[in-house]
Every structure is written in structure tokens, then in C-alpha cells.
Amino acid sequence: MPASSTLASYRFGPFHLDVRAYRLRYHGRPVRLERRPMDLLLLLVERRGELVTRPDIVERLWEPGVFVDVETGVNTAIWKLRAALRDSADTRRYIETVPGKGYRFIADVEIDDAVTPSSFAPGSALTVTGDTDSDHSGRPAPPSPTVATESAAASSAAPSPSAGPARWWGRAPAVRHPALLVLVAVAISAAAYLGHQSVAPESVVLAVLPFESATDDPGQAYLAQGLGDETIASLSKIAPQRLTVVPKTTVMAYIRGGRTPASMARDLGVDFLVEGEVAGEDGIIRMTSRLLEADTQSQVWSASFRRERSSLRALHRDVSVAIADHVRVSVGVDRLTALDRRQTQNPEAYETYLRARYFENQRNRASTARAVQYYEQAITLDPAYALAWAGLSFTLAASAINSDTDPQQVRERARIAAENAINVNPDLAEAQFAFGYVQWLLEWNWRAAEVALRRAIALDSSHVTAHRTLGHVLSQMGAHADAERSMAHTRARDPFSPMTHALSAQVAFQARDLAAARQHARRATLVDSQFWIGHMQLAQAYVHAGETGLALESLADAARFSGGENSKTMAFRGYLMGRLGRTVEAEEALRALAEASTTRYVPPSATALVHAGMGNTTAVFEWLERAFTARDVNLIFLPSDAVWDPYRRDERFALLLTRCGFLTNAR
Known part of the structure; x- marks a missing residue:
């Protein structure tokens, strides 16, 4: 109707x-x-x-x-x-x-x-x-305050529709799907791990839901996402010993899986949910934030914030402080000062930074180029904007491995951006992380990378990407036990991140623990069935366990979900065909890589990998030499990847590792 x-x-x-x-x-x-x-x-x-x-x-x-x-x-x-x-x-x-x-x-x-x-x-x-000047109870907001708030006590005259768990949710549902059962078990063990390691008994646990845009203006979409992410960042840093914020990836996994807030409260010990709605019009930004009890979804507090664009940069901080106050977490002056120092004083630079983050999070070639442009614009507006320098550095560096960008085109720019971020604010975790990431991936100075990444973690223990990058650095240095400890910490903090599980699989694979590699890769695909890297890691584990049929199935999934033109899936298929003696299909992979290289950069290591599967030793070293000349970032896997084990006794391989500096980095 x-x-x-x-x-x-x-x-x-x-x-x-x-x-x-x-x-x-x-x-x-x-x-x-x-x-x-x-x-x-x-x-x-x-x-x-x-x-x-x-x-x-x-x-x-x-x-x-x-x-x-x-x-x-x-x-x-x-x-x-x-x-x-x-x-x-x-x-x-x-x-x-x-x-x-x-x-x-x-x-x-x-x-x-x-x-x-x-x-x-x-x-x-x-x-x-859902207007941002209303608390959703039918009462209009006050005429024109900067912040209008309503506490749970003030709203008691209009009782919440969620009077308690029994009335709101009924009986808590049992978990019956095997995949979901595994993931919930991971989440519960992660919560226990965190509780044992770093969360004080009186710590309050928050989950921030994706902020909604209250307007259909496509030019405003970045505001809701940007302010939501900045609110998560502020809440994570505002009182880390008293306030724990569930990672965004975990929240999204619960949403995708159709799990209720009550189940999140039960599985992860979440106390409160944070919702937000953002709209921008005529130079004014309006944001409504709500605090809800996780198990009942009853509203504890609601506030409507109005800011001129010129004072937008402080909005997420003000919201975070208000939320902390309503969950009885005090915020020290030093923390407020640190939050203020994170951001620029230039309002136009701040908005430009939010746009850069918006496009960076879309994670494709076109959006990465847009993100780089906006980061550079933000830096032009404020050359002392350390967060923008750090964001630019990471986006450039990551594109070399995520999007097959020619590393020679981004190496120097990424390194200079990271150095500038540290020079502006050496106490910014993002700056130290960016520097460590560049030293690991592009400069191949893993000892410097380890120092910077540990510094980033010391500055911000919730920096999940720093934890898992450190795990990879340690793994490639040969410190496999330390690497697994770092990855275990990462999985505990972010149990529903498919990337965390996929990279855990790589670390386990490099330690020759094929059972663990398969387990972690499988969990990555359970979290996100279309996450191609998880399927790729699963194929890799199956190949080296001799289960070629399962490897082919997983590789087909990886190729399908990556778009079919990914050099990594193309090369690994050629490698597997070569190992199986299916020479015609391996040669087809070589031709496909050669054809792709006529229109875009294709890492030379991809062709070397196919020849490795075919047993063409001379061609393997010819293409590895080309990879070295091109500073191919995939060479970082040479010291520990089992793919290259047949060549480790060859003097040419040892010499290549020495020239790359990888033997000097070994622990």
C-alpha cells in the first residue's frame, strides 16, 4: 500500500x-x-x-x-x-x-x-x-543554547519504552549458527583477555554506533563519518584507564550479523551505546548525541550541539567530555590539552582533513587519490597539522601494497610526510605510527620501524593498526613468538576485524604454523565472507598443507571478491598451477600479468612468484632482481615466507636478502 x-x-x-x-x-x-x-x-x-x-x-x-x-x-x-x-x-x-x-x-x-x-x-x-534539536520525547529543545541536555532523571516523567531487559528484548537469544558461535567465543575470550590485561574493574565500556547524516546532501556525507570517527578517537584517549571503547570493526560485525545491543553487552561487557546524528546548513553544524544503556537501550542522556563551522573542530571533544561526565569518568586537564593539541586551530584545515579521512576509508584507487589531495590541501592550510601529515604518509605508503601503486612514486613523499608529522608533534601516536609504517614497508629499516611502532603504542595503547603492524615487523625479523604475542593482543582488542585475523594468518604462516594460519584465515572469512585477503590467506595455508582442492576453491573466492584483476590473486593462481604441473594455466597467468603491466604498475615479484611455482629458477632470480630495482614492497616477505624456502640455500637469494638489508634487521 x-x-x-x-x-x-x-x-x-x-x-x-x-x-x-x-x-x-x-x-x-x-x-x-x-x-x-x-x-x-x-x-x-x-x-x-x-x-x-x-x-x-x-x-x-x-x-x-x-x-x-x-x-x-x-x-x-x-x-x-x-x-x-x-x-x-x-x-x-x-x-x-x-x-x-x-x-x-x-x-x-x-x-x-x-x-x-x-x-x-x-x-x-x-x-x-530525529531532528537534532529534539530529545525524541516530544518536547522541543530550548530556544537557542549552545548545548541542550536531558539526563535520565529529568526524563523520568516520560518513561522509556525499554523498562528492562525482560520487557525490551525478551529472553536473550541463543547462538546457533556455528560460524557466529566461533566468533562470539572469540569475542568473549577477547573481552576476558582485555579485562585481565588492561581494563580496570570499574572501567566503563562504550560502543559507538555509526553516526547518521541528517541530510541527503551528498556533499555533507563526510561530516557524519568524520565526526563519528573523531568521537571514537577522543573517547579512546580521554581516560584510557577508566573508559574503554569497542573498536568500530567489532561494532559493525555485530550490526552485519543482526546481533542485538543486549548481546553486545553480554558478549563484550558493553555498558553504554553512543549514537549520533549530524547535519550542516548555512554555516551551522548541528549534532545530536545520545547515550543508551546497552542491555536495555533505555536513554540515559541526550544533547543537541550547535556550532558554527569556525568552531567545528572542538565539537567531537565537547561531545566526548559530556559523555564521560554522564558515565562518571573524570577528565583531567592534561587529557583535554592533549586532545586540543591533536587538532589544528584552522577550521578550514580541519574540515578538509575530515574529507580526506572520508575518502581514505573507501579504500579504492580513485578514493585514495582524492584522500591524498585533501590531505595536501589541509597541510597547505596549516603546515603544522601533524595529523594531516601522518594521514598523508600512511595513505601514500599503504597504497603501495593495497593498490599496487609504484613504490618509487610514493616512497620519498611518504617518508617526508611522516618525518614532518613527528617534527610537529613527536607525542602524536599517529605520527609515530606513520613513521614506523614507512620504515617497515618502504625503507626496509625494521629496527627503526619497531622503535617507532612501540612508541606509538606507548602513546596510545588502543592503536590497533600499530599493534598488528608491529606483529608483522617482528615476524619478518624472525621473532615469531613476540610477533604472535603482538597479534594476540591485537585480536583481543579488535576481535571482529577481518584484517586482523587475515594478518594473524600471515604471521602464523611465516612461523610455519599451518594449523593456526588456517584457523585465523577462516575466522577472517567468517567475519566478512567477501573479504578477499582472508580467502587468499586460506588458499595459502591449504597449498602448503597439501590440500590443493580447497586451495583452488579459496583462491577462486579471493579472485572473485577482489575484482578479478588483483595482481596478488593472479600471481598466486599462477604459482599454484605451476606447482600442480599445469603449465599452460601458469603461462596464462604470466601473460595476464604482462598484459596488465602495459596499463598499470604490476609488482615484479608477482611474476617471480609464478616462475617459482613452475620451478624456473633463472627466471625467478631475474624477476626478483627487477623487484629489488623497483623497490617492490612485496620483497618484505622474502625472509620468512615459505614460498621462498626452496631458494634459501642459493647464494643469490642470501645476497639479495643482504642487499635489501633484511639480514641486518634479523633478531
């Missing part, structure tokens, strides 16, 4: 959906629901019993031309809607998932009444229940 033809009032179970009032009630009490989850509910109820595809949802919830990360945007809206409807992960009563397609509203629906469209004006106050 299209909303354009009639505006009905629907009833299903204990819920009443009043379209005219744009309101959902549960047993007569209002249910707090943001605009996009509400619009999604309307769409599903209108088309009850029908398949509603993910493209249908994107078309309904976002204006044409608006960039949306479909996985994040749709999954988050579905997750919030299911939470509001108390829809169990095991027994869906309202929203059914149609795997690979979309969703279907399956509950019986009664139509209460109908009204004419003229009584409901789109764009009126009724359409903006």
Missing part, C-alpha cells in the same frame, strides 16, 4: 505505527527511532509480504546522487529497526532476511484507519522526529 496514495495507521503485535504522526508506539508508549530506520519500517510495512531489495532500500532512504556505503548504511538501519522491534536473532517475528537479496516484513498487519495525504505535509515537524 504505497504511502503516496493513503497514509494508514498500522498495528502488528504490540506495535502501533502511526504514519500521519510519523511515530511508532509499543504498548501505547513512544519508541525512539531515527528517521532512516523509521522510513525503512514504513517501506517494509507498505510492502509487507513482498521482497524489498537492498537497492529498493537505498532508493527510499537516500536521495539520488548521495554516496552511501550500502553495507554500513542499510545494515545499520536494519539493525536499529530490529532492535526497536525486539526482533530476536533466532526467531524473526517481523523482519525476515532473504540472503543475498534483501528483506521481507512477515508479521500480520492490521490497517487501523486512513487519512488523506493533505493532512501530512512532507518536511513538516512531523517528519523530523
Whole structure:
């Protein structure tokens, strides 16, 4: 029943959906629901019993031309809607998932009444229940304060629809899917590890949900993501001994898996959820932040912040301090000073930095180029902007291994950017990390990399990427036990990161622990079934365990999910075909790599790998020499990767390791 033809009032179970009032009630009490989850509910109820595809949802919830990360945007809206409807992960009563397609509203629906469209004006106050000047209780915000807040006590006159776990969620669902069972076990053990290692008994644990954009202006999309990420960063640093923030990757894994906030509270010990909604208009940024009890989703606090763009840079800090205050965590002056020093005093440079982060997080060739441009613009606006220098350095360096960028084109720029970041602010963890990353990947000075990465971790113990990069550095230096300890710490802090599990697989593989390599790679694919690096690591473990059939299956998945033109999957397939004696197919891989190299940079080590599988020793060393001349970043795997074991007794191989400096770096 299209909303354009009639505006009905629907009833299903204990819920009443009043379209005219744009309101959902549960047993007569209002249910707090943001605009996009509400619009999604309307769409599903209108088309009850029908398949509603993910493209249908994107078309309904976002204006044409608006960039949306479909996985994040749709999954988050579905997750919030299911939470509001108390829809169990095991027994869906309202929203059914149609795997690979979309969703279907399956509950019986009664139509209460109908009204004419003229009584409901789109764009009126009724359409903006999620407006950032409201606390969602129906009361208007104060006229024009800088910050309007409402505590739990102040809102007691209008009771929360979530009076307690039994009424809000019903019985906690059991975990029945084997893959999810494994991951939840990992998460629980991670929580126990963290509790034993670094979290004080009285520590408060927060999970920050993806911030929503309250506007469909595609030019504003970076604000919600940027301010959300900066809020996570600020909360992580504001009182690390008293306040623990669940990594974003873990939160997103729970959302993708359809797990409830209550399950997050139970599995990870999360006390509170943080939500945010951001809009920018006429030079004013408005942001609503809400603090909810994780197990019941009852609102503890809500605040609406208004800032001119000229003072935007302090917004995430102010929100973080307010949240800390409401969970009774005191913030020292030294911490506030450190937070202020992280950021530029130039408001235009800060916004440009947020744009750079937005494009960096999209992780493809085109977006990486945009990110570099914005980082450089931010630096032009403020040459003393250490975070921008660090971001530029990491983005340039990482592109050499993530996007097959020619390392000679980025090496010097990345190194200079990292050095500038440290010169401006040597106490910035991101600056030390960027320097360590460049020393590891591009400069091949692993001892310097280890020192810088340990310094970054000392400055910010929650810097997950620094922990796992250190694990790789130690592994390639031959310190396998230390490397595994570093990776174990990383997995404990970020148990649902597919990259963390995939890189743990590589570290285990380099230690010749094939069982652990397979286990970690498998977990990476359980977290994200389309994460090509996880499938690639799984194929690698299967090959060296002699399970070629499974290796071929995993390699096919890796190629499919990476887009099919990835030099790493192309080369590894050629390597495997060579090992199996399927020379024609190995030669096809060589031709494909040669053809690709006519239009873009292809690492010479990729061709060397195929020849290694075919046993062409002369060609192997010819292409490894080309790789050395090109500063091919994949050479960092030479000291410890089992692929190269057949060549370790060859004097040419030992000489190459010496020329690269890898033997000097060994521990």
C-alpha cells in the first residue's frame, strides 16, 4: 500500500505505527527511532509480504546522487529497526532476511484507519522526529543554547519504552549458527583477555554506533563519518584507564550479523551505546548525541550541539567530555590539552582533513587519490597539522601494497610526510605510527620501524593498526613468538576485524604454523565472507598443507571478491598451477600479468612468484632482481615466507636478502 496514495495507521503485535504522526508506539508508549530506520519500517510495512531489495532500500532512504556505503548504511538501519522491534536473532517475528537479496516484513498487519495525504505535509515537524534539536520525547529543545541536555532523571516523567531487559528484548537469544558461535567465543575470550590485561574493574565500556547524516546532501556525507570517527578517537584517549571503547570493526560485525545491543553487552561487557546524528546548513553544524544503556537501550542522556563551522573542530571533544561526565569518568586537564593539541586551530584545515579521512576509508584507487589531495590541501592550510601529515604518509605508503601503486612514486613523499608529522608533534601516536609504517614497508629499516611502532603504542595503547603492524615487523625479523604475542593482543582488542585475523594468518604462516594460519584465515572469512585477503590467506595455508582442492576453491573466492584483476590473486593462481604441473594455466597467468603491466604498475615479484611455482629458477632470480630495482614492497616477505624456502640455500637469494638489508634487521 504505497504511502503516496493513503497514509494508514498500522498495528502488528504490540506495535502501533502511526504514519500521519510519523511515530511508532509499543504498548501505547513512544519508541525512539531515527528517521532512516523509521522510513525503512514504513517501506517494509507498505510492502509487507513482498521482497524489498537492498537497492529498493537505498532508493527510499537516500536521495539520488548521495554516496552511501550500502553495507554500513542499510545494515545499520536494519539493525536499529530490529532492535526497536525486539526482533530476536533466532526467531524473526517481523523482519525476515532473504540472503543475498534483501528483506521481507512477515508479521500480520492490521490497517487501523486512513487519512488523506493533505493532512501530512512532507518536511513538516512531523517528519523530523530525529531532528537534532529534539530529545525524541516530544518536547522541543530550548530556544537557542549552545548545548541542550536531558539526563535520565529529568526524563523520568516520560518513561522509556525499554523498562528492562525482560520487557525490551525478551529472553536473550541463543547462538546457533556455528560460524557466529566461533566468533562470539572469540569475542568473549577477547573481552576476558582485555579485562585481565588492561581494563580496570570499574572501567566503563562504550560502543559507538555509526553516526547518521541528517541530510541527503551528498556533499555533507563526510561530516557524519568524520565526526563519528573523531568521537571514537577522543573517547579512546580521554581516560584510557577508566573508559574503554569497542573498536568500530567489532561494532559493525555485530550490526552485519543482526546481533542485538543486549548481546553486545553480554558478549563484550558493553555498558553504554553512543549514537549520533549530524547535519550542516548555512554555516551551522548541528549534532545530536545520545547515550543508551546497552542491555536495555533505555536513554540515559541526550544533547543537541550547535556550532558554527569556525568552531567545528572542538565539537567531537565537547561531545566526548559530556559523555564521560554522564558515565562518571573524570577528565583531567592534561587529557583535554592533549586532545586540543591533536587538532589544528584552522577550521578550514580541519574540515578538509575530515574529507580526506572520508575518502581514505573507501579504500579504492580513485578514493585514495582524492584522500591524498585533501590531505595536501589541509597541510597547505596549516603546515603544522601533524595529523594531516601522518594521514598523508600512511595513505601514500599503504597504497603501495593495497593498490599496487609504484613504490618509487610514493616512497620519498611518504617518508617526508611522516618525518614532518613527528617534527610537529613527536607525542602524536599517529605520527609515530606513520613513521614506523614507512620504515617497515618502504625503507626496509625494521629496527627503526619497531622503535617507532612501540612508541606509538606507548602513546596510545588502543592503536590497533600499530599493534598488528608491529606483529608483522617482528615476524619478518624472525621473532615469531613476540610477533604472535603482538597479534594476540591485537585480536583481543579488535576481535571482529577481518584484517586482523587475515594478518594473524600471515604471521602464523611465516612461523610455519599451518594449523593456526588456517584457523585465523577462516575466522577472517567468517567475519566478512567477501573479504578477499582472508580467502587468499586460506588458499595459502591449504597449498602448503597439501590440500590443493580447497586451495583452488579459496583462491577462486579471493579472485572473485577482489575484482578479478588483483595482481596478488593472479600471481598466486599462477604459482599454484605451476606447482600442480599445469603449465599452460601458469603461462596464462604470466601473460595476464604482462598484459596488465602495459596499463598499470604490476609488482615484479608477482611474476617471480609464478616462475617459482613452475620451478624456473633463472627466471625467478631475474624477476626478483627487477623487484629489488623497483623497490617492490612485496620483497618484505622474502625472509620468512615459505614460498621462498626452496631458494634459501642459493647464494643469490642470501645476497639479495643482504642487499635489501633484511639480514641486518634479523633478531
